[in-house]
Amino acid sequence: MSGPVGALVRAAGCVLWRRPPTPGDGPELCLVHRPRYDDWSFPKGKLKRGEDALDGALREVLEETGYRCVPGPGLPTARYMVGERPKEVRYWAAEAADGTFEPSNEVDRIAWLSTSDAQKRLTEDRDAWLVDVFVSTIQATGEFP
Numbered sequence: 001m002s003g004p005v006g007a008l009v010r011a012a013g014c015v016l017w018r019r020p021p022t023p024g025d026g027p028e029l030c031l032v033h034r035p036r037y038d039d040w041s042f043p044k045g046k047l048k049r050g051e052d053a054l055d056g057a058l059r060e061v062l063e064e065t066g067y068r069c070v071p072g073p074g075l076p077t078a079r080y081m082v083g084e085r086p087k088e089v090r091y092w093a094a095e096a097a098d099g100t101f102e103p104s105n106e107v108d109r110i111a112w113l114s115t116s117d118a119q120k121r122l123t124e125d126r127d128a129w130l131v132d133v134f135v136s137t138i139q140a141t142g143e144f145p
Contacts, residue, residue, distance in 0.1 A: 006084060006085060006086070007085060008085070008086050008087070008088060009046060009082060009085050009086070009087040009088070010046065010047045010053070010088055011044055011045055011046045011047060011056075011087060011088065011089040011090075012044060012045070012047055012053040012054070012056040012057035012060065012089060012090045012091070012092075013042050013043050013044020013045065013057050013060055013061070013089055013090075013091055014042065014043060014044075014057050014058070014060075014061045014069060014071070014091060014092050014093070014094035015029060015042055015075060015091060015092070015093050015094070015130060015131070015134045016029065016030040016042070016043055016061055016065060016067065016069055016094050016095075016096055017029050017030070017093065017094070017095055017096065017134070017138075018030070018095065018096040018112065019095075025114070026114060026115055026135075027115065027138065027143075028112040028113060028114060029042075029112070029113055029114075029115060029118040029131065029134075030042075030043070030065055030067070030096065030110055030111070030112055031110065031111050031113060031118055031121055031122065032064050032065060032107045032109075032110050033107065033108055033109040033110070033111070034106065034107055034108075035105070035108045036105075036106070037123075039123035039124070040111070040121045040122055040123050041122065041123060041124065041127055042091070042122075042127060042130070043060055043061045043064040043065050043107075044057070044060055044089055044091070045059075045060035045063070045064070053090040054071060054090075054092060057071070057090065057091070057092055057094070058071060058094070061094060062099070063106075064106065064107045064110075065096075065099065065101055065107070065110055066099045066100050066101040066102050067096045067097065067098070067099030067100075067101070068096075068097045068098055068099055069094035069095060069096050069097055070094060070095045070097055071092045071093075071094045072092060072093040072094060072095060072138070072141070072143075073092065073093050073137050073138075073141060074090070074091070074092050075091040075092060075093055075130060075133055075134060075137060076091065076130070076133055077089065077090050077091065078091065078126050078127075078130070080126060091130060093134055093137055093138060115131050115134070115135055118131055119131040119132075
């Protein structure tokens with residue numbers, strides 16, 4: 001379903017997080033490994049025609065990680081080029097709820113990591129930058145000190 005050269009690709013995703021196993025530690029972030037690109041990123045994907053961005057973000061998290069989540073504050077929108085097409089990815093912070101990961105052709109592994117380890121593992125700098133924004137955003141909401 002490709003559009004004309006230069007047509008905007010709309011996508012959405014979440015910085016999926018969970019409370020740490022050890023009280024007092026910071027949140028753990030979920031990263032997905034995509035074997036097609038051999039990269040680590042946040043769960044995200046293209047929106048379906050007419051799909052609301054938040055609905056699409058929650059759908060993509062469930063499809064890629066197996067986890068339902070509770071959406072929180074919006075995070076900055078990433079804008080970059082993919083080939084000759086501009087791409088826009090809307091992000092939200094989202095706390096993991098129930099779920100179980102099942103490997104697929106699209107995502108073969110997930111990793112729950114501290115924010116600093118996640119920042120190091122992420123393939124793209126634009127994703128690593130989003131970790132800093134996530135941390136300051138949840139600190140502002142009072143979720144974590």
